[in-house]
Amino acid sequence: MDKCLILVLGVTGDLGKRKLIPALYNLLATGQLDGCPIVGAALQSITSDQVLEQARPYIDQFDPVVWQQLHHQFSYLPIDISNLQDFKNLFSLVQAQLQLYNLSKKILVYCAVFESLYLSATAALAQVGILYKHAEDDLEWCRVVYEKPFGHDYKSVRILNDVILQHLNEHQIYRVDHYLAKEIVENIAFVRFTNRIFEQLWNFNHIEWVQIILDETLDIEGRGGYYDRYGVIKDVVQNHILQLVALIGMEQPLSLSGSAICDAKAQVLKSISCQDGILGQYQGYQNERQVAQCSSTPTFAALRLEINQPRWQGVPFYVKTGKVLGSKQTKICLKFKSTQEIGSYNGLISANYLTISIYPQAGFDLQINAKQSQVGHDIVPVHLNSYYSAGVFVPQVSRAYENVINDIRQGGRTFAVRMDEIEFSWSVSDQIERLQLPIFPYQPGSFGPQELIEWQSRWAFVWY
DSSP: OOOOEEEEETTTSHHIIIIIHHHHHHHHHTTSSTTOOEEEEESOOOOHHHHHHHHGGGOSSOOHHHHHHHHHHEEEEEOOTTOHHHHHHHHHHHHHHHHHTTOOSEEEEEEOSOGGGHHHHHHHHHHHTSSOOOOTTOSSEEEEEEESOOSSSHHHHHHHHHHHTTTSOGGGEEEEOGGGGSHHHHHHHHHHHSOHHHHTTOSTTTEEEEEEEEEOOOOOTTOHHHHHHHHHIIIIIIIIIHHHHHHHHOOOOSSSSHHHHHHHHHHHHTTEEEEEEEEEEETTGGGSTTOOTTOOOOSEEEEEEEEOSGGGTTOEEEEEEESSBSSOEEEEEEEEOOOOOOTTSBSOOOOOEEEEEEESSOEEEEEEEEEOSSSSOBEEEEEEEEEGGGTSSOSSOOOHHHHHHHHHHTTOOTTBOOHHHHHHHHHHHHHHHHTTOOEEEEOTTBSSOTHHHHHHHHTTOOOO
């Protein structure tokens, strides 16, 4: 794997201290970042040691030897994104670290800043020479990672991309959705397309509905300025949830490689329509810091989507997500159509369900029917399952951000979302906004608005 310099812009923010620094620590712990200098930059005027100490509470399995190694390889420079001289100083630090580690110019830039700063940060990095256009097969390279959300609607994402392409070629740009780097999510396509028992039944003839649930117990955690601008549709539905819909709904790709899967997902994303939905806002949201007192930004959404393709004719995709709910869970569930009753057996025959659980316990569960015992003819549901925690798949499941960093170092695009996918996703998001769905209040710690009960009754289903 290429040794390179890793530059994290916005390293003191939530993403930097909670996810990226712990991921870099874990990569160091497994020997995958030996000889790779790490440079952090952000607005705060603090020392390198103080930056790392802010991230210390988020590091599992702390090892003082690895921690010392991280201190040794990490450098920090306070910068103001509006100050070009700060970027010139950053360029000097990057050059010095490359020389110190005897590395050729191979630089991975992770933009862990607000989306509104992507353009100015990219332009400044290009102006001082940290970023530059190069051919895809050049031995020296620079690659830039942009986290979701990329843009805030269909129009803005086109403008953002056009400006970034003035400074970089497409192969240097990585618009990532870290959810795709979760081991269980990456495994969805493999389980689906390498098992004939699933793929032959994966259509409207056999599936009654699909549910995707991404419930959170946390509030907006002091991110009022960001969240009040985006809300739950743009923050979660437009990216994480629609990507999961695409993975479940796509046709079989030509291969299970990144580009082929992107092709298949794009065909789904451009075919999604929202039929109905209900929105909510948790009580107390308007009292959060940097949130408008009369804000109508939704923090909860339950939507009925459809994929307008022959495979999914008439099959609803019910999706639900929200803040400050009663439990944290992320899962995908497919309900298969019920079989005809068999008169000589007792009890109701349940439908079959396939559940792909992402959190809290990652794994697969298939509910089937079987006879309960040797005596009698009682039919009962039986669960066939495998979970990552049981060590069925790998001894230790790798983590999302470690996967993202390693994949991009190798020039892979497994977890990058292609530009056409993003455009189609924003089209769906814009469509949902045009519906002007009703917004209802809900109590923190509840399942969502009380009106959700009537809404799901209207569509004759329950959340699994």
